[in-house]
Amino acid sequence: MHIEIDEISKAFGTTAALHPVSLSIPSGALVALLGPSGSGKTTLLRILGGLEFPTSGRVLFDGQDATGLTVQERRAGFVFQSYALFRHMTVFENIAYGLNARPRATRPTKAEIARRVTKLLELIQLPDIGARYPSQLSGGQRQRVALARALAIEPRMLLLDEPFGALDAKVRKELRQGLRDIHDTTGLTTVFVTHDQEEAMELADLVVVMSMGRIEQIGKPADIRARPATAFVKDFITA
């Protein structure tokens, strides 16, 4: 799905988290929102997911105005920073949550839900952990379960907030490839937030560098490396 961000701004009280920013994300792209903390990248992601509403501006999904859509109507697969798995549910129940939450008319049968959950567990290469609780999983496993849970609702896009932030370096590298594979298999427009320039450069097709609520540069990783548009970008990507 093509995502168009049109002059979006966001203020919390008197502090501006986002100055009007515009961004066009082509369908099927894997995009990184890169910047230090306080740059507004997470706010922008949450606005896309419908968890925050912009102070001004519009969001368009495939050319349709989606600014007023509720979080449920967005159908955005969202992966949270600390994964926010439901701690009192098994992995299976976590992944099935979105399907069980559908209105009766469109809710799949129990058998169909079980089939889909099993398929998702295979996709994240953890076929045997359905009966476990989140507290019994490693950080990397939790991240993949969160991804499967987000994918279960057949989302129109995938939004990830610092998906590798809570992991150690080795697992981080493995899971980067995992996300790339899942993106390529599903073809979903994917936006992830990161403060790690290496991660953004290695994984994304398109990198959006942000600072202080503004977009500093949008470009392919190689272009940003070769021609940083501002002093901030130059500093940040060589840091």
Next chain:
Amino acid sequence: MSDATQIRFRAATEESPATRWTLIALAFAGLAILVFAPLIAVFVEALADGAVEALRSLASPDARDAIRLTLTIAAISVPLNAIFGVAAAWFITKFDFRGKAFLITLIDLPFSVSPVVAGLCIVLMFGANSALGGWLVAQGYPIVFAMPGIILATMFVTFPFVARELIPVMIEQGRAEEEAALTLGASGWRVFWTVTLPNIRWALLYGVLLCNARAMGEFGAVAVVSGKIRGETATIPTTIEMLYQEYLSVAAFSLAAVLTLLALLTLLLKTLLELRHADQLAANHRH
């Protein structure tokens, strides 16, 4: 003494054995004098003339009415306070708004206001001499010196228990799980039942048990609003006081023993639940 093997390493937070044993002994002495001895005294006094006499006094109509009234009051006020407590804690922890600190202070108010004052406030508000109270009496719904007043007083005094228990837990858990459920398409109501409530169930249970213990034992506020009419508005604690004033010590202490047993039952329930669900409690904290 200069032998290296003589050196004993002690953790930074560890105290010398003498200090430790003194502190432990002090704690036990305090407990024995302040808690165990009075508890035992209640049962000893109740059984002073034998178990038969104690049971006979409990079988008297006044005692039975008091027990029935107290259980009814608890059965009504505790669930209502559980609902209000959950609503207040939910509102305070999941939303940002002006005057939040003020609202939290307000919830704590019953802890700091004397129950007698609370009872007087209810009498002033709903008594027959007030406009509202007079109108309600005229409609045939008296509040003061009747069950509604006792329920109001009990609810006022026990209001903070559930909310106070829930607020720290809900602050610690944050909003991420609720947000995740919303992105997965769940309605707000569904999120509450399937995510919020299961996550707070143990804290809620603690709050409800504490609330219940206090609801059954409340004296001051209830004494003021109830008028202590025997067989009508006398609860267990107020009946105990009246019996004691009349030098009916076996009857007073038998009823006191019943109240104590109800409290111990509450504690026992709490401990049992902790033991049985220790793993789930731990899982809740580990994640």
